[in-house]
Amino acid sequence: MINMRPIYLDASFQKALQKFHKKLPQECYETTDCEWSLFKKAFLKFSKYKCPICEDRVRRYDDIDHFRPKEEALYPFLKCCYQNYIVMCSECNRFYKKSNFPLLNPTQKATSVVELKNEKPLLVNPMHDDIFELFQLEFIVSNKNNKKMLVVAPKDGIDDESRQKAQATIELYGIGNCDDNDKIDDCRIDLLENHYDQFIELAKRAKKYFEDKTERNRVLLGKKIKEKPSLEKYGFVEFIKKGQFKIAI
Ligand SMILES: [Zn+2]
Known part of the structure; x- marks a missing residue:
C-alpha cells in the first residue's frame, strides 16, 4: 500500500489542479463536465506506476477510480471532484471495489457535500488517510x-x-x-x-x-x-x- 497523501504537494499534481480550476471555475459538485484525465499523469508519476492499494502495476489505460462511487444512488455529486479521484489498477477497481462503499453506520450516508463530514467510511483512502x-x-x-x-x-x-x-x-x-x-x-x-x-x-x-x-x-x-x-x-x-x-x- 502506498502513502499517496504527499501528492497534494507534488508539482505535477499542482499543475494539473491549476488546469482543472481554469477549465472548471465553478464548484466541482455543480458540474457534470469532469476533467479527471488531467490528473492521470500526475497520479502515475507519483505512484511510480503502482496501484496504491495492492502495489500491482498500473497501466496507462487503467482507470481513475472514484473513491466514493459516482453511481446515481451513491455519490453522483462527487463525480467531478478531484478530491474523490484515486488512481488504481483495474483489478482493484473493477473486480474488487466495484461500487462498494461500506460505512460504519450506513444510516449516515451523505447525500450532499456538507454531510460528508458525518460519514465514517469503512474503507481506507491512501490519498487522505494515514x-x-x-x-x-x-x-x-x-x-x-x-x-x-x-x-x-x-x-x-x-x-x-x-x-x-x-x-x-x-x-x-x-x-x-x-x-x-x-x-x-x-x-x-x-x-x-x-x-x-x-x-x-x-x-x-x-x-x-x-x-x-x-x-x-x-x-x-x-x-x-x-x-x-x-x-x-x-x-x-x-x-x-x-x-x-x-x-x-
Ligand atoms: Zn490494485
Missing part, C-alpha cells in the same frame, strides 16, 4: 493453503473503529487475512506470494536492525535496500523502514 496509522505488513504462511504470503494487516494497538476500517479495506480488496475469513477465493494469492518473495530478504535484514540498532546493522540494511532498486518503487518499503512488519514464520 496508512501508517492503520496498517502493518505480515509475512505469513497460510494455514489453509500453506503458501507464503506478504499480507496487509490492521496495525497492532489501534482503536476498534480504526481496526474495523482497516479490516474492511483488507477484505474488500483481498489483500490479507486469508485464514480468518471465508473469502479465501477472493484473496489474491498469486499477488501476495509474489510480494512475499520480493520482500522477505529485505524484511529479515530490517528485523535484525530493529532488534539491534547498531551502526553495522543500519549500514547492512541500507545496502540491502540498494541491492534491489526496483523495490524502492513500492510503498511496502516504507513500512519495512519504519519497522511496521512482522515475520510470523
